[in-house]
Amino acid sequence: MDKLSLHGKATVANPPTTEEMATLRPTLITGGKVPADVTRDICAPMDRSPTALWWGAFSVAFTALVVGTVAVTYQIAMGIGTWGLNRTVGWAFDITNFVFWVGIGHAGTLISAVLFLFRQKWRTSVNRSAEAMTLIAVVCAGLFPVIHMGRPWLAFWMAPYPNTRGSLWVNFKSPLLWDVFAISTYLLVSAVFWYVGLIPDLATIRDRAKPGWRKQLATIFSLGWNGSTRTWSRYETVYMLLAGLATPLVFSVHTIVSMDFATAVIPGWHTTIFPPYFVAGAIFSGLAMVLTLMLIARKVMQLEDYITLLHVETMCKLMLSMGCIVGLAYGTEFFIAAFSGNPYEQFLFFNRALGPFSWAYWTMVACNVIIPQVLWFRPLRRNLAIVFVISVVVNIGMWFERFVIIVTSLHRDFLPSSWSDYTPTIVELTTLVGSFGLFFTCFLIFARFAPVIAMAEVKGVLENAPRSLDHDSAPGDAA
Amino acid sequence: MSKHSTEHSCLLATFGHEDDLLDATKAARRQGYSIVDIFTPYAVHGLDRAMGLRPSRLTWVCFICGMTGALGMLFFEYWIGALAWAIDVGGKPWNSLPSTVPVAFEAAVFLAAFGSVFALFAVARLFPGKEAYPLIERVTDDHFVLVLDEVDARFDVSQVERLLQPFNLLGLEERVIATGGSR
Numbered sequence: 001m002d003k004l005s006l007h008g009k010a011t012v013a014n015p016p017t018t019e020e021m022a023t024l025r026p027t028l029i030t031g032g033k034v035p036a037d038v039t040r041d042i043c044a045p046m047d048r049s050p051t052a053l054w055w056g057a058f059s060v061a062f063t064a065l066v067v068g069t070v071a072v073t074y075q076i077a078m079g080i081g082t083w084g085l086n087r088t089v090g091w092a093f094d095i096t097n098f099v100f101w102v103g104i105g106h107a108g109t110l111i112s113a114v115l116f117l118f119r120q121k122w123r124t125s126v127n128r129s130a131e132a133m134t135l136i137a138v139v140c141a142g143l144f145p146v147i148h149m150g151r152p153w154l155a156f157w158m159a160p161y162p163n164t165r166g167s168l169w170v171n172f173k174s175p176l177l178w179d180v181f182a183i184s185t186y187l188l189v190s191a192v193f194w195y196v197g198l199i200p201d202l203a204t205i206r207d208r209a210k211p212g213w214r215k216q217l218a219t220i221f222s223l224g225w226n227g228s229t230r231t232w233s234r235y236e237t238v239y240m241l242l243a244g245l246a247t248p249l250v251f252s253v254h255t256i257v258s259m260d261f262a263t264a265v266i267p268g269w270h271t272t273i274f275p276p277y278f279v280a281g282a283i284f285s286g287l288a289m290v291l292t293l294m295l296i297a298r299k300v301m302q303l304e305d306y307i308t309l310l311h312v313e314t315m316c317k318l319m320l321s322m323g324c325i326v327g328l329a330y331g332t333e334f335f336i337a338a339f340s341g342n343p344y345e346q347f348l349f350f351n352r353a354l355g356p357f358s359w360a361y362w363t364m365v366a367c368n369v370i371i372p373q374v375l376w377f378r379p380l381r382r383n384l385a386i387v388f389v390i391s392v393v394v395n396i397g398m399w400f401e402r403f404v405i406i407v408t409s410l411h412r413d414f415l416p417s418s419w420s421d422y423t424p425t426i427v428e429l430t431t432l433v434g435s436f437g438l439f440f441t442c443f444l445i446f447a448r449f450a451p452v453i454a455m456a457e458v459k460g461v462l463e464n465a466p467r468s469l470d471h472d473s474a475p476g477d478a479a
Numbered sequence: 480m481s482k483h484s485t486e487h488s489c490l491l492a493t494f495g496h497e498d499d500l501l502d503a504t505k506a507a508r509r510q511g512y513s514i515v516d517i518f519t520p521y522a523v524h525g526l527d528r529a530m531g532l533r534p535s536r537l538t539w540v541c542f543i544c545g546m547t548g549a550l551g552m553l554f555f556e557y558w559i560g561a562l563a564w565a566i567d568v569g570g571k572p573w574n575s576l577p578s579t580v581p582v583a584f585e586a587a588v589f590l591a592a593f594g595s596v597f598a599l600f601a602v603a604r605l606f607p608g609k610e611a612y613p614l615i616e617r618v619t620d621d622h623f624v625l626v627l628d629e630v631d632a633r634f635d636v637s638q639v640e641r642l643l644q645p646f647n648l649l650g651l652e653e654r655v656i657a658t659g660g661s662r
Contacts, residue, residue: 034621035520035521035620035621036617036620036621039620039621160555160559166564167563167564168564169559169563169564170559171566172556172559172560172578172579172582173560173566173568173575173578175581177582178581178582178585181581181582181585181586182581182585185585185586185588185589188589188592188593189588189589189592189593192592192593192596193592196596196599199605200520200521200619203611203619204520204619204620206611206619207611207616207617207618207619207620208619208620219608219610219611220607220608221607222611223600223605223606223607223609224604224605224606224608224609224610224611225605225611225619226518226611226612226618226619227518227519227520227618227619228516228517228518228603229516229517229518229519229523229526229527229530229532230516230532230603231603231605232519232522232523232526232527233527233532233535234535234537234599234602234603235522235599235603236522236527237534237535237537237538237599238535238537238541238595238596238598238599241537241538241541241591241592241595242592242595242596245541245545245588245591245592246588246592248584248588249585249588252581252584252585252588256581259581455521456520456521456522457521459520459521459621460521460522460523460524
């Protein structure tokens with residue numbers, strides 16, 4: 001770089017040619033975009049009035065939310081007896097939905113934090129919406145244990161605070177309490193991570209918006225961001241720190257969720273494989289949900305240049321690898337049950353695969369292990385219709401995984417006299433529908449009013465703005 | 480430079496590409512010009528070092544907050560479990576450490592994350608509703624602005640222009656700005 005002043009020209013020593021760059025690193029953002037295009041393209045959906053398609057989707061989602069709200073109101077008024085639970089199957093739909101939604105959230109943190117630490121630049125196109133998905137999914141998840149309490153207005157009893165009952169403190173040795181801390185920390189840290197990432201983009205919106213309510217809101221929430229490098233430098237440090245904190249956090253959350261089960265002496269739950277098994281399953285289902293949402297968003301919001309086939313393919317590969325880990329876990333569970341010599345474990349897994357809920361078990365295996373194997377083939381990974389179908393199938397499969405783990409482990413008790421069956425009631429089914437309604441209502445609102453792609457991050461990875469090699473390869477450049 | 484908080488006569492040089500800005504910054508610094516600040520639409524990697532900024536010390540805030548969270552929660556759990564509300568579970572020890580780890584970890588992450596973010600807001604003086612006056616209209620869109628301090632009478636604008644012209648300079652403007660508050 002010292003040649004600069006000699007030549008008096010802004011050139012880099014041996015700059016890579018465009019062809020070399022393309023070989024080194026495939027194009028992330030297509031369409032030859034420059035930073036101004038990014039601002040315009042991403043802000044465009046916010047400037048337009050909502051389309052008929054958006055209103056259609058919103059009405060469906062909102063109707064589902066209303067149905068769910070009615071169901072929840074009814075069950076709180078009448079009591080948890082409106083569910084299909086019984087003394088043997090004490091957890092079923094509600095906790096299935098809880099674990100399902102927590103799991104959905106995990107891919108958002110994987111994309112925003114873990115892939116950030118691994119310097120995966122493709123994440124910039126999807127991280128904003130994946131993080132929004134995380135936030136909404138964790139809210140959906142958090143509702144279920146609160147509903148399950150039966151008296152949700154006493155939810156604050158979960159917090160350790162001095163009270164007039166003793167003080168009667170919470171039990172810090174219970175995984176259920178660990179869960180309270182894990183989920184609430186996860187929600188708050190994800191929210192702050194998402195918001196910090198949003199600040200520069202809010203400043204962009206502020207500066208281009210016409211005077212009005214949108215400009216005022218953007219002014220309030222962009223905190224006076226002006227693009228100063230002094231601030232950027234600190235901001236990058238904090239963003240890196242948040243990624244470094246969110247990474248172990250996301251693994252801890254589903255580990256703790258799995259401990260809700262693993263610390264109970266129930267055959268099928270009481271296994272040490274649960275934490276990694278649950279974390280892999282969570283990321284698997286979350287990636288499937290990201291793909292479902294992204295494939296719709298790129299089409300509806302014309303973001304094909306930002307979320308390219310490369311992004312879809314990369315997420316498919318991640319999903320496939322997670323699916324294989326999940327498949328390995330299913331196999332390991334059976335092997336350990338057979339190998340353990342424990343008759344209760346052996347019976348449980350025999351019953352899981354061939355008993356009354358075998359249909360749920362084989363749905364799970366088909367959806368999570370067998371069908372995703374088509375993603376080994378490149379032409380199929382690049383076929384958006386197939387990828388979309390698989391992403392939905394995996395979501396269904398992962399919901400069934402939690403259902404299988406919970407219900408098949410419980411319904412055949414140690415005492416055959418306690419054996420029972422389980423059928424969900426209409427209240428439980430509509431509550432599940434309602435949680436999807438809440439999820440999609442919130443996501444559609446997000447897609448309307450916030451930049452769905454992190455503009456300030458995408459501008460930094462544009463192909464026509466290549467960084468010269470010496471800055472790119474310098475150690476610690478993100479700090 | 481952050482100790483300045485008075486009004487300064489500054490020279491604003493605008494660029495349209497991050498590489499131009501980076502090279503111009505290095506050239507200006509090599510010539511001994513005092514860089515007040517640089518405004519960019521996105522984080523340009525390597526710019527902080529080109530500008531001569533020290534690495535941020537916010538990592539220490541994060542570490543201290545995290546340790547406070549972990550140790551505080553460990554103590555709180557020990558106090559509750561072994562002293563204030565000791566529950567005998569099958570004769571297991573009240574002060575068992577492993578069961579306190581998950582919540583202490585969550586508390587560490589929580590405090591470290593919020594501590595670092597609020598420290599960032601404090602040192603960068605970011606707060607809700609703060610009015611931002613972008614120096615150049617498009618600085619949050621696609622333009623890059625290098626702000627040089629017109630320190631003394633020896634500062635020669637035409638000389639600076641000659642220096643920066645090879646880096647595809649888009650515009651040069653003299654302006655009096657209040658430094659310090661705008662960071």
